Amino acid sequence: MSDQLLKVRDLKIGARVYPPGEKPHDIEIVHGVSFDLEKGKVLGLIGESGAGKSTIGLATMAYGRGGVEITGGEVWVNGREILHTSLRDLRKLRGTEVTYVSQSAAASFNPAKKIMEQVIEASVHAGKFSKKDAEARAVELFAKLGLPDPESIGNRYPHQVSGGQLQRCMTALALCPEPDLVVFDEPTTALDVTTQIDVLMAIKDAIRDTGVAALYITHDLAVVAQVSDEIMVLRMGDMVEHGTTDQIINAPVEDYTRDLVSVRSRQHEGKPPTDNPVMTIEHITARYKGTNFDVLHDVSMELHAGQTLAVVGESGSGKSTTARVMTGLLPAREGQIVFEGRTLSADLAGRSRDDLREIQMIYQMADVAMNPRQTVGTIIGRPLEFYFGMRGAEKRKRIEELLNDIEMGVEFKDRYPAELSGGQKQRVCIARALAAKPKIIICDEVTSALDPLVAEDILRLLHNLQKRENVAYLFITHDLATVRAIADSIAVMYQGRVVRYGPKADVLTPPFDDYTDLLLSSVPEMRLGWLEEVVEHRKMESAGN
Amino acid sequence: MPLLMKLLVQRIALGLLLLLLVSALIFWGTNILPGDVAQSILGQSATPEALANIREELGLNEPALSRYFDWLGGLAHGDLGTALTSGQDIASSLGSRLKNTLFLAFWAAVVAVPLAIFLGLLAVRYRERWPDKLISAITLASISVPEFLIGYILMYFIGVKLGWAPTVSMIHDGMTLGQKLSSIALPVAVLTMVVLAHMMRMTRAAILNVMQSAYIETAELKGLTMFTIIWRHAFPNSIAPIVNVVMLNLAYLVVGVVVVEVVFTYPGMGQYLVDHVSKRDVPVVQACGLIFAAVYIGLNMVADIVSILANPRLRHPK
Numbered sequence: 076m077s078d079q080l081l082k083v084r085d086l087k088i089g090a091r092v093y094p095p096g097e098k099p100h101d102i103e104i105v106h107g108v109s110f111d112l113e114k115g116k117v118l119g120l121i122g123e124s125g126a127g128k129s130t131i132g133l134a135t136m137a138y139g140r141g142g143v144e145i146t147g148g149e150v151w152v153n154g155r156e157i158l159h160t161s162l163r164d165l166r167k168l169r170g171t172e173v174t175y176v177s178q179s180a181a182a183s184f185n186p187a188k189k190i191m192e193q194v195i196e197a198s199v200h201a202g203k204f205s206k207k208d209a210e211a212r213a214v215e216l217f218a219k220l221g222l223p224d225p226e227s228i229g230n231r232y233p234h235q236v237s238g239g240q241l242q243r244c245m246t247a248l249a250l251c252p253e254p255d256l257v258v259f260d261e262p263t264t265a266l267d268v269t270t271q272i273d274v275l276m277a278i279k280d281a282i283r284d285t286g287v288a289a290l291y292i293t294h295d296l297a298v299v300a301q302v303s304d305e306i307m308v309l310r311m312g313d314m315v316e317h318g319t320t321d322q323i324i325n326a327p328v329e330d331y332t333r334d335l336v337s338v339r340s341r342q343h344e345g346k347p348p349t350d351n352p353v354m355t356i357e358h359i360t361a362r363y364k365g366t367n368f369d370v371l372h373d374v375s376m377e378l379h380a381g382q383t384l385a386v387v388g389e390s391g392s393g394k395s396t397t398a399r400v401m402t403g404l405l406p407a408r409e410g411q412i413v414f415e416g417r418t419l420s421a422d423l424a425g426r427s428r429d430d431l432r433e434i435q436m437i438y439q440m441a442d443v444a445m446n447p448r449q450t451v452g453t454i455i456g457r458p459l460e461f462y463f464g465m466r467g468a469e470k471r472k473r474i475e476e477l478l479n480d481i482e483m484g485v486e487f488k489d490r491y492p493a494e495l496s497g498g499q500k501q502r503v504c505i506a507r508a509l510a511a512k513p514k515i516i517i518c519d520e521v522t523s524a525l526d527p528l529v530a531e532d533i534l535r536l537l538h539n540l541q542k543r544e545n546v547a548y549l550f551i552t553h554d555l556a557t558v559r560a561i562a563d564s565i566a567v568m569y570q571g572r573v574v575r576y577g578p579k580a581d582v583l584t585p586p587f588d589d590y591t592d593l594l595l596s597s598v599p600e601m602r603l604g605w606l607e608e609v610v611e612h613r614k615m616e617s618a619g620n
Numbered sequence: 621m622p623l624l625m626k627l628l629v630q631r632i633a634l635g636l637l638l639l640l641l642v643s644a645l646i647f648w649g650t651n652i653l654p655g656d657v658a659q660s661i662l663g664q665s666a667t668p669e670a671l672a673n674i675r676e677e678l679g680l681n682e683p684a685l686s687r688y689f690d691w692l693g694g695l696a697h698g699d700l701g702t703a704l705t706s707g708q709d710i711a712s713s714l715g716s717r718l719k720n721t722l723f724l725a726f727w728a729a730v731v732a733v734p735l736a737i738f739l740g741l742l743a744v745r746y747r748e749r750w751p752d753k754l755i756s757a758i759t760l761a762s763i764s765v766p767e768f769l770i771g772y773i774l775m776y777f778i779g780v781k782l783g784w785a786p787t788v789s790m791i792h793d794g795m796t797l798g799q800k801l802s803s804i805a806l807p808v809a810v811l812t813m814v815v816l817a818h819m820m821r822m823t824r825a826a827i828l829n830v831m832q833s834a835y836i837e838t839a840e841l842k843g844l845t846m847f848t849i850i851w852r853h854a855f856p857n858s859i860a861p862i863v864n865v866v867m868l869n870l871a872y873l874v875v876g877v878v879v880v881e882v883v884f885t886y887p888g889m890g891q892y893l894v895d896h897v898s899k900r901d902v903p904v905v906q907a908c909g910l911i912f913a914a915v916y917i918g919l920n921m922v923a924d925i926v927s928i929l930a931n932p933r934l935r936h937p938k
Contacts, residue, residue, distance in 0.1 A: 136841060170842035182834035187856040187932050197842035232932045248838075 080153060080255055080288050081112040081135060087147035088130050088139070088312075105130055105312040107148065114255065117282060117289045119303030119320070121296055121335070123526035124497070126309040128292045132258040135290065136173045137165050153255060170197030174249035178261040180241040184233035190244050191229025198252040209251060216247040219284065220277040239270035243277055250285055257282075257289045263298060267389035267553060268597040275301060275599075276610050294526060296335050297599035300324050301606035308332050324601060334528060336601065343538070345563045345579035352377035353514050353547050354401070359410035361400050369408070370396050371571045377564075378515055381541060383548040385562035385579075387555060387594070393571040394551045398517045401549065402434055415514075432462045435508035439520035441500035445492045451478075451503050452488035458510040477506040482536060498529035502536065509540065517549045522557060534561055555598045559583075567591050624934050628925060635921040642913040643695070647688050650902050650909075691906075700907040705899045710907050714892065718911065720791060721881070721888035724804055725873035728811035732873075733866055736816050740823025740862075741850055744831065752824075759817035771810045771883040779806060789884040807884045811877065815869040822865040826858035833857075860927035867923035874919075875912045 088105035105127040112118050120128045134145055137157045150157050157168060174197070177183040184193055194216075195209035204212065210229070217225035220243040233241055242262055249257045262278060263271040279302050282289055293299050299306060299320075306323040308315040308331065316329045327333045354377070361371040371393050378384055386394045399405040401412060403423035412419045414433065420426050435458075438444040445454055455474050459465040465473060475485045481502040492500055501521060508516050518537070522530035538561060541548060550561060558565060558579075565582040567575040569590045575582055587595065596609055658674040659666060675681050679690070694701060700710040739759070743752040762770065779787035785805040795803070830836065831854055839849045878890035885891070889908060896904040928934055 133841075138841060140837065166843035166845065168843065169840070170844070175838070175841045177834060177838065179834060183838045185835040185839070185853050185857065187930075188853075193838075196839075196844070200842065200844060200848075232936050234933050235936060235938050 078113045078115075079111060079151075080114045081110075082151035083111070083131075083135070083148070084109050084151075085148040086131065086134055086145070086150065088127065088134060089144050089146040091142040091144075103146070103312065104143070105134075108309070108312075108314050109148075110307055110314075110317060112256070112288055112290070114288055115286045116305065117291055117303040119299035119306040120290060120292045120309060121294065121299050121306060122309035122315075123294060123528065125311060127312040128294075128309055129260050131309070132260055132290050132292050133175070135256065135258060136169050136175065138169070167201065171201045171203055171252040172254055173256045173258065174252065174254045176242075176245050176249045176257060176259045176262045178264050180245035181233065181238060181265075183245060184241060186233055188232075189229065190231055190233060190236070194229065194244065194248045194251050197248075201252065203252050212253075213247055213251050216250055216281070217244070219281055220247055221273065222247075237270075239266055239274055242266060242274050246274075246278055246281060250281055250287065253285070254287060257287055258292070259289055260292045261294070264293065264295070268555070268599075269389055269593055271298075271599075272597045272606070272609060275606060278302065279606065295599065296324070297601040297605075300601055300603060301599065308335065321603060324603065343560055343562070346382055347578060348377065348382070348564060349379045351380075353380045353415060354378040355413045356397075356401060357410050357413065359397070359400055359407045359412075361396060361405055361407045363405070369571065371400065371407075374400075374410070374568075374571075374573055376566050376573065376576060378547040378549060379563070380514065380547050381545040382563040383541065383550050383561050384564045384566060385550045385552060385558040386566045386568060387552060387558055388568035389553060389594075391570075392568040394553075394568055395519055396571075397568070398436070398519055398549060398551060401515075401517065402436065403431075428462065432458075432511045433513050434515045434517065435511050435513040436517045436519065437501070437504045437508050437521045439523050441497065441504045441521075441524075442492070444504055445500065447492050450489050450491055451495075454492075454503060455506045455510055458507060462511050473510070477510055480509065480540065481506045496529075497525055498533060501525065501533055505533075505536065505540070509544065509546075512544075513546060515547045515549065517551070519551045520553070521550075523552065523554065530557070531560075537561070555595060567594065623937055624928070627928050627934065631921060631924050631928065635917050639914060639917050642917070643692060643910055644688065646906055646909045646913070647691060648684075650906050651684060653902075695910070701903040703896070703901055703904050705896070705901050710904055714889070714904075714907060714911070717887065717889045717892045720886065721874060721877060721890065723791075723800070724807060724811070724877060724881075724886065724888060725870070727801065727804060728808045728815070728873050729870055731808060732812040732815050732869070733819065735812065736819035736866075737823050737862065739816070739820045740827065741847075741855070743820070743824045744827045744850055744854070745846055747828065755820065759820050762813040763817035767810055767814050768879050768883050770813055771806070771880055774806050774809055775883075778809075787884070789886040791887065804886070807877075807880050807886060810880055810883075811873055815872060819862070819866055819869055823858070823862050826861040827854045830854045830857045856930075859930040863926045863930070864923045867919040867926075871916045871919045874915045 085107045086105060086109070087103060087107050089101050089103050091099055091101050093099045104125075108127070108131060110118065120131060122128050130140070130143055133140060135150055135152065137145065137150065137160070139145055145158055148158070152168065152173060157165065184190065191210060191213060194213045195204070195206065198204045198209040198212075199206050203209075213229060214225050217228055222228050222240055222243055228236065228240070228244070236244065246262065259278065263274050266274060275298065282302070291299055291303050303320055305318065306320050307317040308323065308329070310331055316323065316327065316332045318328075323332060324336060327336055355375070357375050359371055359374040360369050362369045374393070374397055376384060376386075376397075386397060388394050396405065400407050403419070403421065403426055406421040406423075412421065414430070419430060423431075452474050455477050456465075456470050459470050459473055474488060478485055478487055483499060483502055487495075487499070492503070495503065504521075522533050525533060534557065537548065540546070548561075550557075552558060562579050564578050565576070566573050567582065567590065574588055575591045582591070583595070596612075599605065658671045658678065658680060662670055662674065679687065682690075691701070698711055700714060702708065703710050703713065706713075739755050743755045746752050775787045778784050786803055787806070789804050789807050791800045791803050827850060831850075836849060836853060839853045844852075877888060878894060880886070881888045881890035882894060889911070893905070893908045896908075
């Protein structure tokens with residue numbers, strides 16, 4: 076028997092769509108993709124959302140999520156065609172021969188069951204191992220994946236371990252039945268960069284040690300470059316380019332691949348701070364209602380007209396809380412907020428309508444930040460009415476101007492949010508914020524949910540608008556590539572404190588404090604061997620200490 | 621687990637407070653009815669002197685508040701007062717009635733709850749297919765028909781035509797368990813049909829809601845069968861809403877059986893209550909009202925406690 080493990084031929088996948096105002100109909104989302112995978116090899120599937128990566132990954136288990144249906148082609152696993160087999164045979168394949176690691180382990184673990192029970196379930200159910208053997212194997216895997224207390228962590232419930240640990244437990248779940256193929260579907264996307272690096276290394280080691288083959292799905296080329304032998308680039312359900320990792324990263328043939336490789340290269344010359352900050356927050360300490368611990372400690376920063384202050388840090392570091400304090404949604408316990416030389420009320424209720432107008436927000440999830448039953452025109456028109464009392468023709472004219480500002484046509488005025496792409500939705504949210512003519516716009520992870528190329532466009536738009544409107548941005552993000560691309564000043568936050576603050580050039584120039592160093596060195600770089608270098612470097616450092 | 625204990629203690633304290641409020645409401649409610657106990661005893665031909673004497677004797681001249689606390693104090697010692705019409709101690713005559721009602725409710729619950737949950741699981745397993753639709757149609761039909769009508773229909777066909785079960789559900793202490801069960805077969809069937817639909821539909825809805833979760837997909841990708849997935853992964857996460865509706869229906873089995881008991885002339889609380897309402901026997905009505913309220917509040921409290929305990933985040937804090 077050859078080393079051929081997976082053979083996919085002319086795979087076609089369809090889905091039923093329900094566009095607003097139209098009849099539901101079927102569309103094809105993957106148009107005839109073919110590839111092979113040998114035993115023990117890792118193939119990276121990369122592309123933007125909607126490229127069909129996850130759909131193809133799940134098709135190797137003959138599974139279609141929601142209304143997704145495999146409409147044609149062949150999938151061979153271990154010499155057996157699986158698309159035309161019985162559900163009974165599929166059950167034998169799923170969970171034992173081919174297993175799956177999802178993006179969100181937090182959602183993929185049953186909250187009511189202990190971790191161990193879930194990790195060994197498939198092996199025991201299929202009769203592959205006895206309960207005792209499976210548990211022993213799970214403990215071994217927990218240890219291999221670098222989980223603390225491998226003997227006892229299985230007795231915990233999913234909510235009792237951290238996100239990074241749970242993602243490793245999910246990897247253990249997938250590896251426990253000794254599968255031939257593991258489908259990793261964005262396994263580190265939801266993690267902080269500092270956590271991602273450990274999980275990535277754990278996954279890579281586990282793949283190497285167990286000799287399992289893997290499909291590694293991600294939108295982050297720098298990540299996939301670290302773990303895979305080959306990379307296949309997908310776009311809108313078509314294969315764009317397929318080659319060795321080295322070739323794709325260092326010598327991409329197709330234009331689209333070249334765009335993906337170069338997308339992180341956007342640079343921005345940081346401006347020095349001015350003498351008159353538009354807003355200063357001074358020594359802010361804050362806590363949430365009903366809790367007895369502070370989530371912000373002595374936080375101070377300045378915003379300057381026409382400049383961007385990037386606030387970076389991992390989840391839970393207090394970035395968004397700082398924004399809530401500025402807007403008055405969360406009144407600070409101590410400290411003050413000075414806007415154009417006068418102190419603003421800490422509480423939302425104490426601010427005038429004009430104060431409110433001056434600070435606008437754009438959110439990460441443009442989807443849920445808009446009323447799905449209002450048209451784009453209504454959404455953008457609302458602040459015009461509310462703050463400026465505009466009506467009729469005047470309002471219509473201004474809405475059209477704003478739509479042009481965000482580089483969308485006037486014809487979008489009557490569309491509903493559901494009819495827009497992710498990037499377009501975010502543009503509408505930007506227009507809504509601009510409509511109030513604010514001096515400050517708080518951008519909370521506005522590009523995190525977007526594909527790299529789309530995010531790039533949004534950053535460029537924000538930059539151009541800033542130049543014209545002279546507005547100050549507070550740009551919250553966990554992505555350091557974004558920071559390099561847009562920031563004038565940077566505040567690094569960690570556990571509710573600002574650990575490093577200043578103009579971009581200063582913050583990003585050594586010597587670093589420990590946390591900033593960890594954060595900066597954790598950002599995946601698009602070259603082969605980066606992961607090993609970093610891990611090796613850290614080992615040496617900790618050995619040196 | 622300090623948080624868990626705190627929540628439980630809070631919930632129980634709230635239940636007791638609620639019961640106290642209800643007792644006040646019942647007392648106040650029966651007191652604002654026109655006429656008082658003295659008038660009901662003596663009837664229309666009462667002379668003012670006789671009324672005054674009886675009021676003095678029963679302590680009715682005392683202020684309402686002190687009578688309320690006397691009543692409450694009696695309750696705390698298990699003294700529900702004396703029935704006006706028969707002069708009997710309410711607690712002792714109510715005791716055996718309550719026992720019978722609980723007996724009927726218990727067996728109805730034993731049949732209805734597992735059946736409802738099983739049918740709910742079955743409906744999810746065959747969602748949108750004929751078993752689901754059939755189950756929905758039958759349970760909906762049975763809840764839509766008034767229970768006395770179902771009672772008489774069953775009585776006619778099963779009791780009279782087929783002769784499978786007695787049409788009058790008399791039970792007494794001398795009977796064996798088997799005899800008793802055969803005697804209450806028809807009312808149990810009626811009650812089951814009445815409460816089945818709610819519980820079954822809530823089970824179905826709660827599980828379907830959970831079936832959208834990512835961990836159900838994980839279970840599917842583990843190669844588990846559909847019924848294993850529903851039973852092991854979906855059901856444990858839908859316990860809270862299911863228990864809530866189950867408890868509401870159990871409460872209904874105790875409190876709402878009045879009609880069914882009368883239809884089958886079953887010697888339970890319902891019959892007793894109806895008899896004494898028609899005789900305007902206020903102390904008995906108060907006592908029954910309070911017991912019904914206690915059952916309702918108690919079962920709902922149990923539902924909340926189970927919901928709290930079913931939450932792994934509260935049971936196993938970080």
